[in-house]
Amino acid sequence: EAQVTQNPRYLITVTGKKLTVTCSQNMNHEYMSWYRQDPGLGLRQIYYSMNVEVTDKGDVPEGYKVSRKEKRNFPLILESPSPNQTSLYFCASRIQGSTEAFFGQGTRLTVV
């Protein structure tokens, strides 16, 4: 089944403790991206990647890092999480040449 898989689905952590949210797609998509969703603000793009080793900032990149060492994986790294990063996170992918995006099931992160 074609899908975008995020892990974990739910995470509660403490301020300053580094964490990684993984994202994997099995559709051989070149393009992957991360969004966060907050009440009243909708989904906003954090980072995106056009292909392996090619990443760039989205609209709200502060406090986040990403890497794209393999085509299928695009982890989101929070080096020192803060409470304002409490949010619902979505990973998305699409094939090059198409703008139809496929989304993962989301990761609900709470930073206390």
Add this chain to the structure above:
Amino acid sequence: KQEVTQIPAALSVPEGENLVLNCSFTDSAIYNLQWFRQDPGKGLTSLLLIQSSQREQTSGRLNASLDKSSGRSTLYIAASQPGDSATYLCAVCGDTGFQKLVFGTGTRLLVSP
């Protein structure tokens, strides 16, 4: 900067009603517009994608229209069912670079039996 607005923010209807969800965007330079459904704990599901050159797309009981020049799209749901209860999001893709989708804040729909 592209801004997407969805009205109403919430909508409650009895089963069987036809309904319209609205989406407006400020910059008409879009490549396409996509409607998503969001269910709690289940991520986003793509419903319809309309290219900027198209006026509408249909899938089953869903019909989405696009008026690019006026910056508006509507999602029409015919004969609504309780299973249609979800949050509906529209998102536009700009016509340069295709780097990101700009989302509205959604319409939360409740269809009661």
